[in-house]
Amino acid sequence: MDSLHAIGFYVSAAISVGGGLAVAFLPGRGSRGVALGAVGVGIAGLYLSLNAGFTALVALVCYAGCALLIAAPQYRAVETVVAGAWRQAGAVAAGGLFVVLAYAAWRGKFAHPYFFYLGGVNSASVGRLLFAHDALAAEAVGVLILVALVGATAVWRVRDRGR
Amino acid sequence: MTAGLVAVLFVAVALVAVGAFIAVWKRDLTAALAGLPLMFGGAGVAFAGVSRFAAPGGPPALGQGVSALLAVAALALVALGVGIAGRGTSR
Numbered sequence: 001m002d003s004l005h006a007i008g009f010y011v012s013a014a015i016s017v018g019g020g021l022a023v024a025f026l027p028g029r030g031s032r033g034v035a036l037g038a039v040g041v042g043i044a045g046l047y048l049s050l051n052a053g054f055t056a057l058v059a060l061v062c063y064a065g066c067a068l069l070i071a072a073p074q075y076r077a078v079e080t081v082v083a084g085a086w087r088q089a090g091a092v093a094a095g096g097l098f099v100v101l102a103y104a105a106w107r108g109k110f111a112h113p114y115f116f117y118l119g120g121v122n123s124a125s126v127g128r129l130l131f132a133h134d135a136l137a138a139e140a141v142g143v144l145i146l147v148a149l150v151g152a153t154a155v156w157r158v159r160d161r162g163r
Numbered sequence: 164m165t166a167g168l169v170a171v172l173f174v175a176v177a178l179v180a181v182g183a184f185i186a187v188w189k190r191d192l193t194a195a196l197a198g199l200p201l202m203f204g205g206a207g208v209a210f211a212g213v214s215r216f217a218a219p220g221g222p223p224a225l226g227q228g229v230s231a232l233l234a235v236a237a238l239a240l241v242a243l244g245v246g247i248a249g250r251g252t253s254r
Contacts, residue, residue: 006164013174020181020201024188036197043204046174049166050208050215052227055234059207062234066200066241070193076249078192090187098180105172123225 001049009049016042033071040064171212178205196244203237 001009019038026032040063047056069075130138182201189195207230214226 001166003164006166009166009170009174010164013177016204017174017177017181020178020185023197023201024181024185029194032194032197036200039201039204043178043208046171046208047211047227047230050171050211052211052215052230055207055211055227055230058231059204059234062238063200063204065238066197069241069245070197072245074249075193075245077194078248079190087188087190091184094180094184094187097183098176101176101179102173105169105176126225 005049008045012042012045012049014042015039016046018042029075030071033067036070037064037067040067168212168216171216172209175205175209175212178202178208180205193245193248196241199240199244200234200237203233203240207231207233 016039019035019042022035023032023039026035040060043063044056044060047053047059179202182198182203182205185198185201186195189198210226210229210233212226214224
């Protein structure tokens with residue numbers, strides 16, 4: 001990656017992460033929609049600096065749609081029943097997730113499908129990597145998503161019964 | 164100045180973590196939906212970065228295709244969530 005692309009990459013990274021933090025802390029649906037639009041511009045810039053122009057265009061359109069949905073007048077607030085202590089614990093867990101994933105990105109030894117399966121990087125080799133070489137990790141992620149969905153459904157049911 | 168795969172993965176991790184933070188921190192569930200596009204965007208950036216850096220001889224279109232699919236999925240999920248929230252409160 002040359003200097004121009006690298007500068008674009010870091011500027012886009014700052015815009016996207018800063019916009020995400022603004023979405024987290026700004027009050028009001030309008031300001032949150034604008035911040036989500038800034039996130040979309042930043043992510044599209046990241047794709048552009050990674051030589052993914054078409055993906056950048058798709059991301060720009062999709063994130064503009066997300067920003068419009070979040071800022072639209074049809075927006076209805078739904079208050080959660082989760083207590084503040086659990087939200088704080090979740091915020092700390094999000095910080096822990098960042099630390100763990102950043103450590104994995106820094107120290108991880110990435111498997112290369114070419115060396116494992118002597119073929120090109122395509123959907124078949126990635127599928128073999130996920131469901132053969134890293135099958136246990138893929139199943140762990142599946143269980144995690146299932147637990148999260150069941151937990152969200154349980155919270156929703158508790159809220160409905162409390163009405 | 165340059166940026167490699169580790170820098171791309173760091174940015175992707177930051178986006179996923181900020182998205183998770185929004186999803187758990189917001190008291191309003193509809194506002195918490197805004198965390199989904201960030202998490203999906205982080206995953207998409209990781210896919211695009213891996214296809215850009217880790218496969219110099221292979222076709223990069225797979226990672227870019229997955230990234231575009233994730234962006235469309237994020238839009239669909241936000242639309243679904245906002246629609247369900249509006250339907251649930253208009254009864």
